[in-house]
Amino acid sequence: MTPHxxxxxxxxxxxTGAAQGLGLAMATGLAQAGAQVVLNDIQEVKxxxxxxxxxxxxxxxxxxxxxxxxxxQIQERVPAIERxxxxxxxxxxxxxxxxxxxxxxxxxxxxxxxLDTNLSAAFLMAKQVVxxxxxxxxxxxxxxxxxxSEVGRPTVAAYMASKGGLKMLTKAMxxxxxxxxxxxxxxxxxxxxxxxxxxxMENPALDAWVRSRVPAGRYGDPADMVxxxxxxxxxxxxxxxxxxxxxDGGTLAAL
Numbered sequence: 001m002t003p004h005x006x007x008x009x010x011x012x013x014x015x016t017g018a019a020q021g022l023g024l025a026m027a028t029g030l031a032q033a034g035a036q037v038v039l040n041d042i043q044e045v046k047x048x049x050x051x052x053x054x055x056x057x058x059x060x061x062x063x064x065x066x067x068x069x070x071x072x073q074i075q076e077r078v079p080a081i082e083r084x085x086x087x088x089x090x091x092x093x094x095x096x097x098x099x100x101x102x103x104x105x106x107x108x109x110x111x112x113x114x115l116d117t118n119l120s121a122a123f124l125m126a127k128q129v130v131x132x133x134x135x136x137x138x139x140x141x142x143x144x145x146x147x148x149s150e151v152g153r154p155t156v157a158a159y160m161a162s163k164g165g166l167k168m169l170t171k172a173m174x175x176x177x178x179x180x181x182x183x184x185x186x187x188x189x190x191x192x193x194x195x196x197x198x199x200x201m202e203n204p205a206l207d208a209w210v211r212s213r214v215p216a217g218r219y220g221d222p223a224d225m226v227x228x229x230x231x232x233x234x235x236x237x238x239x240x241x242x243x244x245x246x247x248d249g250g251t252l253a254a255l
Contacts, residue, residue: 004235005234006234007234008034008035008090008233008234009035010034011034011035011233012037012038012085013030013035013038013088014037014081014088014090014129015092015094016040016092016121016125017068018039018040018047019043020041021192022144022189022225023039023094023095023144025222026092027039027092028054029223029225029229030090030229031061033230036060036086037062038061038063038081038088039061039062039063040065041095042066044065047063047065048063068093069116069120069121074124078129079128087136088139090233091126091129091139091140091141092229093125093126093141093143093166095117095118096117097114097196098114099114100159102154102155106158114162115158117162118159119165122169134182138181139181139182140182140183140233140237141177141183141184142187143173143186144166144189145163145167145186146163146188147190147191147246148164149164149167149244150252166186167186170184171242174241175242183232183241184241187244187245187247188246188247188248189220189246190214190220190248190251191210191214191248192219192220192222192224192225193219197219214249214250214251215253215254218249220247224247225247228245
């Protein structure tokens with residue numbers, strides 16, 4: 001293999017929901033591959049602490065506290081990022097939340113909150129960022145989907161709906177923007193060792209069920225996301241678009 005295919009030097013990446021977990025791991029990995037990285041999150045204190053930590057390691061990194069479900073903030077802050085930092089070459093739509101509960105008891109506010117953060121925010125962010133990508137005829141958009149873009153379990157209806165919608169939004173973006181040399185793909189994590197899955201990991205019965213359901217026999221580590229993120233952000237994937245790559249330890253392949 002030729003290493004330059006995965007070299008991100010000269011590129012600027014914006015990663016949403018990057019103060020912790022999968023977003024932080026991917027942002028760090030993209031920086032290590034050479035990209036200048038803008039970390040976004042609504043948790044400003046935590047975000048700035050992580051940006052300082054990554055910057056102290058010698059990487060080019062910036063903080064962008066922003067509510068990605070708020071279109072007014074997006075329209076104000078994204079152009080400011082591009083003026084102050086540079087054109088966004090890579091957008092990773094990672095911000096996401098989870099609200100569990102049986103459908104018949106799930107509050108409408110919880111439903112809307114999940115759809116706004118997990119699905120509508122990706123639409124709003126991509127819509128803003130893609131304008132510059134179209135002008136430059138180059139860009140990479142990575143939407144963080146889920147195994148629940150394909151399958152589900154009880155009490156996670158809002159999350160399933162949002163991630164299923166994000167899978168199809170990924171395909172819609174891919175077919176509309178391919179003519180502009182923009183590739184749009186998704187990563188579909190399985191059960192990962194993150195704060196979002198802490199309720200599963202701390203429940204002995206659910207934890208055992210998850211481990212039995214995953215052929216690899218473990219939760220994914222956030223660091224497992226890095227290789228796929230670099231691949232989809234780099235020139236190695238220039239003819240790959242409209243795909244969702246599942247990072248699930250074999251979960252979807254098994255009965």
